[in-house]
Amino acid sequence: MMTVSIPTLQLTELIVFMTCGLVFVYGWFLRRDEFSFLCFGSNYLISAAITVGFDDFGRYGSWLSSLGWSLTACMFWVGFRVFDGRRPLTPVMAVLTLLPALLHVGLAAIGRDAETVNTVSTLAYAQLEAAIAIYVLSTSRGSAIRRIAGLAQAAIAAALCLPILPFSPNVEQLTVVIVAINDHVTSIVLTTAILALQSERAYAALEQIANHDPLTGALNRKGLDRELKKERKVAGVIVADLDHFKAINDRFGHAAGDDVLREFVKCAKSVLPEAAILARLGGEEFVIVLEGHDRHATVFLAERLRFTLQDKPIAWNGHSIAVTVSLGVEMTDDGAEVVAAIERADAALYKAKISGRNRVQVV
Structure with a gap:
């Protein structure tokens, strides 16, 4: 039977999250008006802290863990909305963010078993990640880079559901590894995609400046x-x-x-x-x-x-x-x-x- 080293997964995930987080925080430090970068960076740095604090790959034994992961996902969503120039938070976002922890606490309070509590809270968290993916994809406006970011976000939502499927113990251990590797890959893809989107937007701004009259906004x-x-x-x-x-x-x-x-x-x-x-x-x-x-x-x-x-x-x-x-x-x-x-x-x-x-x- 396959054995999984949780400390090893924690270490690799910590390195990936810390690296991505520091990249965004440094970007925000260079340009303080890029508040979206602070949101993205905070998402990864807090994720790194949660990874160290909870060894619950695929299973959320504490409502605090559910709340922590949901809050980091919400920060990522807020980052994308700020990047798009939209209102950072909506009531739907707030409900989807709090739902995993509320379900965790509520089901535990009425005496449901740990397996049921974990399954329901996991599905609620996957729903939040899927909602983020839908938002990113629906606002892609023909951008291939943005579609890649949306698909990476969708991959996170799909991977979250793997550990709660009725697999054999050996395959169940494998799903934990898949979730961890998926976290690593999608974090790198999302970070690269967002930086590419920022470059794309900066290039478009330069094109606007180069081809338009600054006084009237008409073409030059x-x-x-x-x-x-x-x-x-x-x-x-x-x-x-x-x-x-x-x-x-x-x-x-x-x-x-x-x-x-x-x-x-x-x-x-x-x-x-x-x-x-x-x-x-x-x-x-x-x-x-x-x-x-x-x-x-x-x-x-x-x-x-x-x-x-x-x-x-x-x-x-x-x-x-x-x-x-x-x-x-x-x-x-x-x-x-x-x-x-x-x-x-x-x-x-x-x-x-x-x-x-x-x-x-x-x-």
């Missing part, structure tokens, strides 16, 4: 060039320029001018379809690319943008700043000549300017 020239490299269908192109923008800066100050630019982008986003490309070329000039729109639809949106902006003066320090815009419209034939179409639309914009401003000029 680099972001526009990147979008124009994609294969596109026939598209409508609008080049827009705010009228008398220098006069606004001279009269109200550059801070007011910045606010006017931001409000123009907000106005444009409220009018344009979600798939529209909006970029700031520089100063007060913007370009809009409307894939799949014909000339009539493009002119209609240009006029709608002009009227919407004209009818909504911008409030600034007790003043009402009237803002108008001139727009040039052109079409692409097959999506391959967007840059040339922008140049032609810019020429149409110039005609709108010299024709009195606050108008749409079509090539």
